[in-house]
Amino acid sequence: MFSKLGNLRCANKICYNSTVFLSCNSSLNQVAKPLLRPKPQKIYKIGPFGWFLLVVPASAFGLGTWQVQRKNWKESLLADLKARTGSEVVDLITNLDKLEDLEYKPVRVKGHFLHEKEMYMGPRSLLVTGDASNKSSLFTGKTNTSHGFLVVTPFQLSDTNEIILVNRGWVPAKNRDPKTREKGQVKEEVNLIGIVRLQENRPTFSLKNQEGSNIFFYRDINDMSKIAGTSKIFLDATDDYIIADGPLGGQTRISLRNEHMSYILTWYSLAAFTGFMWYAKFLK
Template sequence: MPLLTTRPSIAMKISVSLALVILIGLGSWQVDRLFWKQNLINERHTQAEKPPIAVPLTQTPDPAMAFRSAFAEGRFLNDQEMHLMARTRRGNVGFHLITPLEQADGSVILINRGWVPQDYRDPATRPESVIEDVVRVTGVLRLPQVKHWVQPENEPLKNQWFFVDVDAMAEDSGTELATRYYLELDETPVPGGLPIGGQAKVDLPNSHLQYAITWYSLALSLIVIFVLYHRRPKDDVASS
């Protein structure tokens, strides 16, 4: 069947060109995000797999030390535990239990001990988590967090924290912290099974390749539709 080639209007050319620029731009942005995310995952794995070091006692954390394998030894200050709210695990809502740890030299650091179900906020419901003996704990170093715009404000009076504000937590507990790093514990089993460690996200979801393919596929589809529309069979043109 003979084809009739028509010339697209200026308005259509402009519209299709803008759409292609946007679609290709979004695809390229996702490719950049793909490599950024993969490098971030690799860096976290590299840090977490290094031999553990003692938690550095410094007020100026090095961002390159994030997720570095580390350990600490001392006694938990159980009466000063803090609850990092709105944390989920396998679809269940709970909180992360953060407890100051006093080391043998008197220095105090914050420990994110892991996830606890919402119904166990009262320490009396999980007495085995109130450990009085000297403990040695291992995990990864974390940096002080910055409040995200969607996060609520911390409520120290209600012991409801939504992000780790090291300075505010130190002030609330009345304890001078020896470092602005905090240690997020690994999945080493603990008495009673709570808190559940290993909540640090070393592996991150990385779906940017699928997103890039989607945007590039839409761009290709637009090109195909544009070409086919302007090379229609003569009978279709006549009937329209």
């Protein structure tokens, strides 16, 4: 039973209402609630320029990820170099086809130097434990070690008479002339341990080696062997090879420039910042 106007008794209760219909059923004691309309969803309109700007954070994130991969690769390469240079010393094999397997590994040789065919690589900084250093040494005293040369000397093997190339080590520029270090020009037979090195490609910003010159800007074993009349075997003498007034051995660089962490932080920070700015501009 329903009532629109007036005073009616519904289940012992008086219902006062002049505008709405109420149910008089005693089992229903509810108040009518207005219908709630769903809030319309916001439609984002991103134009071509907005999508173009999204390239900035996306590219920065991609570059950051690439730097992570580069960092892992370089750390793996450095670990391999250290493992090779620290491996067990073996006898030198003169088979050039198998020499590549010995790259960066130590080998032992016995023979004597042919100083009259001495050559140089440089200018170079002194390496200490495989890294560049400006520290003084017993050889250099207070000399600036950022400028010098590597002395490359033909070495005749005692067992086969084959002649190879040996990087004896570093000397300051003022001592490049062998007359300034005559005591270090040993003539007797010597035993030494050397690190096997292979042909070096010309670095991007390096000058070209001058044809016929005994000064080289990079390790061009092919040209060096032609000039000195040797085989294409090249060793870096280790720092165990010490001769008074002689070059400082141990000039094999086993450190690699690794600044990838700073690049990672830079690119990821840029990606986060520009990504937030894009969100605030077009989506917020």
